[in-house]
Amino acid sequence: MSVSDLVESAFSGSSESGKTFGIRSDLLERFIKTIRRDLRAKIGFLVVALFGLSAIFAPMLAPYDPMSQQFPILMPPDPLSANPLGTDSFGRDLLSRLMYGARISLAVGLGAVTFGAVLGILIGLFAGYYGGYIDDLLMRAVDVMWAFPWLLIAIMLVAIFGQGFWNVMVAIGFAYIDDFARLARGEVLAIREEEYTMAAKSVGLEDYEIIFEEVFPNTVAPLIVQFTIFTARAILAESTLSFLGLGVKPTTPTWGALLGQGRGFITQAWWISIIPGIAIMVTVLGINLFGDALRDAFDVKETGQT
Amino acid sequence: MSSQFESSVTDTTGGQSAESGGEPLLSAKGLKKHFPVEQSFLDRLFGDDEWVHAVDGVDLTLAERETLGVVGESGCGKSTLGRTLSRLYEPTAGTIHFDGEEISDAEGDRLKALRKDVQVIFQDPLSSLNPRKTVGEIVGKPLAVHDIATGEAKDERVAELFEEVGLSPDLRDRYPHEFSGGQRQRVGIARALAVEPKLIIADEPVSALDVSVQAQIINLMKRLQQEYGLSYVFIAHDLSVVRHVSDRIAVMYLGKIVEEGPTHDIFEAPAHPYTKSLLAAIPSITGEMGRRTVHLDGNPPSPIDPPSGCPFHTRCPEYIDEECEADEPALQPVEQSAESDPERHRSACHWNDRDEADRAAQSPYGNDVGG
Numbered sequence: 261m262s263v264s265d266l267v268e269s270a271f272s273g274s275s276e277s278g279k280t281f282g283i284r285s286d287l288l289e290r291f292i293k294t295i296r297r298d299l300r301a302k303i304g305f306l307v308v309a310l311f312g313l314s315a316i317f318a319p320m321l322a323p324y325d326p327m328s329q330q331f332p333i334l335m336p337p338d339p340l341s342a343n344p345l346g347t348d349s350f351g352r353d354l355l356s357r358l359m360y361g362a363r364i365s366l367a368v369g370l371g372a373v374t375f376g377a378v379l380g381i382l383i384g385l386f387a388g389y390y391g392g393y394i395d396d397l398l399m400r401a402v403d404v405m406w407a408f409p410w411l412l413i414a415i416m417l418v419a420i421f422g423q424g425f426w427n428v429m430v431a432i433g434f435a436y437i438d439d440f441a442r443l444a445r446g447e448v449l450a451i452r453e454e455e456y457t458m459a460a461k462s463v464g465l466e467d468y469e470i471i472f473e474e475v476f477p478n479t480v481a482p483l484i485v486q487f488t489i490f491t492a493r494a495i496l497a498e499s500t501l502s503f504l505g506l507g508v509k510p511t512t513p514t515w516g517a518l519l520g521q522g523r524g525f526i527t528q529a530w531w532i533s534i535i536p537g538i539a540i541m542v543t544v545l546g547i548n549l550f551g552d553a554l555r556d557a558f559d560v561k562e563t564g565q566t
Numbered sequence: 567m568s569s570q571f572e573s574s575v576t577d578t579t580g581g582q583s584a585e586s587g588g589e590p591l592l593s594a595k596g597l598k599k600h601f602p603v604e605q606s607f608l609d610r611l612f613g614d615d616e617w618v619h620a621v622d623g624v625d626l627t628l629a630e631r632e633t634l635g636v637v638g639e640s641g642c643g644k645s646t647l648g649r650t651l652s653r654l655y656e657p658t659a660g661t662i663h664f665d666g667e668e669i670s671d672a673e674g675d676r677l678k679a680l681r682k683d684v685q686v687i688f689q690d691p692l693s694s695l696n697p698r699k700t701v702g703e704i705v706g707k708p709l710a711v712h713d714i715a716t717g718e719a720k721d722e723r724v725a726e727l728f729e730e731v732g733l734s735p736d737l738r739d740r741y742p743h744e745f746s747g748g749q750r751q752r753v754g755i756a757r758a759l760a761v762e763p764k765l766i767i768a769d770e771p772v773s774a775l776d777v778s779v780q781a782q783i784i785n786l787m788k789r790l791q792q793e794y795g796l797s798y799v800f801i802a803h804d805l806s807v808v809r810h811v812s813d814r815i816a817v818m819y820l821g822k823i824v825e826e827g828p829t830h831d832i833f834e835a836p837a838h839p840y841t842k843s844l845l846a847a848i849p850s851i852t853g854e855m856g857r858r859t860v861h862l863d864g865n866p867p868s869p870i871d872p873p874s875g876c877p878f879h880t881r882c883p884e885y886i887d888e889e890c891e892a893d894e895p896a897l898q899p900v901e902q903s904a905e906s907d908p909e910r911h912r913s914a915c916h917w918n919d920r921d922e923a924d925r926a927a928q929s930p931y932g933n934d935v936g937g
Contacts, residue, residue, distance in 0.1 A: 464681035
């Protein structure tokens with residue numbers, strides 16, 4: 261039983277031929293191929309799958325209720341005991357809290373980047389494709405966003421709209437709009453010079469069809485890398501906001517909140533902060549490796565052996 | 567199949583051909599395309615505009631089933647002319663008539679209908695094919711866009727088109743990077759052919775290819791012209807390439823046509839000093855005795871700030887006097903030799919109004935260029 265078998269069985273039976281936004285369906289095959297031949301891609305996929313699944317199935321998998329204060333406080337990690345990762349200052353099981361925390365942290369992380377990516381990429385595509393005044397208008401607006409420190413914007417947005425899952429997600433994602441816009445625009449500027457956009461026009465495609473069918477699929481590779489890097493960053497950002505007490509909700513277990521709660525006990529009970537810290541680090545690394553594999557899968561010129 | 571297209575094309579125009587002298591398929595009058603020079607935000611705000619005069623007043627006509635070769639140095643505006651004629655660029659000024667209709671301001675449905683009748687073949691066959699689409703998708707796209715065929719009918723038509731341009735239909739699921747340059751250009755031709763256009767604007771279709779492949783592509787284009795009754799505007803920087811395909815040739819310099827005429831006349835009896843220098847630049851294997859080579863110095867002047875008077879006066883080996891700098895010569899009929907047709911051979915040079923003997927005395931080409 262190897263990793264590649266696992267991956268293949270996970271995806272078996274889903275090779276229909278259809279396309280979304282000009283992105284090919286054989287993407288999946290390429291992706292599996294990449295994971296098969298690349299150790300780093302395997303590691304990335306495993307880490308993302310492990311954390312993702314434990315987040316999704318936390319209510320079934322977690323040994324205890326993350327809020328229940330039923331154990332002795334500040335128990336150190338002991339793999340053989342009832343609390344393999346120890347307990348916190350209220351006697352709550354850290355493993356359960358970590359699994360539930362993954363739900364919020366990963367969801368906010370992915371959601372925030374998706375929000376920033378969708379808006380940013382749209383701005384970048386239109387600014388780059390049309391140029392001129394549209395470009396000036398959109399990109400100057402983006403520059404204004406860029407001029408503010410993200411934390412300040414996030415704190416301001418949370419202060420105005422209040423805490424909560426969606427608000428925190430938007431507050432974090434807002435800061436990524438400009439990066440995605442700038443990257444997408446740069447790609448479009450290069451692709452606009454390629455004759456196939458002219459050819460698409462001469463074939464009779466409308467501007468929006470050219471943007472989404474011809475231009476966008478060719479900007480995807482660097483955007484995917486950006487997406488994964490920023491997902492990692494967004495998880496850290498959520499941790500930062502939770503640490504400052506501006507996160508989802510003070511009592512909700514998220515990785516950042518766990519880390520923050522442990523700081524008062526760092527000398528007596530290091531595990532309360534360190535374990536969520538390690539979880540964040542491993543996830544961030546795993547997502548980056550996963551993103552590299554995804555980017556390779558998007559490269560149609562990648563023929564097999566590397 | 568091909569004969570069917572042929573007849574349908576001729577039917578719609580009442581069987582006119584290059585020889586009949588009827589209404590041309592394509593004609594442009596005073597066509598201009600100027601581009602704004604890339605400027606900073608502030609310059610644009612204060613309206614300090616500079617313009618590249620890429621195409622600067624071009625008149626031309628093209629008859630049904632005719633091939634017009636457009637030649638000139640890089641940067642003379644020939645590609646821009648092609649893209650403006652096909653309405654890929656908006657003309658800055660002037661009119662374009664296609665098939666009896668004014669198309670320089672066509673929009674929406676009319677523009678889409680035009681896209682079906684006028685197709686473009688591009689210079690760089692790799693750059694003109696989307697690297698993320700299979701060649702089958704690329705060739706099938708125009709069929710879907712113009713509701714010509716869908717589903718199985720589309721697949722069949724794509725296979726036919728592949729065969730028509732000399733590619734195996736089995737290759738249709740491959741990506742452009744898996745093909746050679748010549749094969750890619752065949753894909754580009756198949757895409758242009760898919761909508762059964764009346765006019766194809768070929769923008770240096772062979773200049774990125776090996777010489778041996780150039781001949782194959784040119785022969786393919788000639789065969790397709792016969793079969794489908796196509797008209798071509800064939801853009802190239804190489805006179806020897808256009809010689810084989812063109813019925814007529816237009817020579818461009820700095821956004822203007824400086825000489826035009828039947829291919830034979832242009833080669834055997836060129837009238838404009840610029841055409842002569844282009845012809846002199848064609849390498850010769852035999853090394854004809856007595857042929858004088860004249861090299862043009864430097865680069866063409868900037869199209870941002872074109873010279874006054876005749877655009878060629880700054881480099882002209884047959885420069886006359888101040889008139890060249892003051893007045894722009896108009897294209898006018900010239901009679902170069904007994905067999906040339908003065909109605910069709912025109913040139914824009916002040917020598918046209920002067921004494922031929924004086925010219926022969928001064929010209930570095932002597933009296934018998936090309937003859």
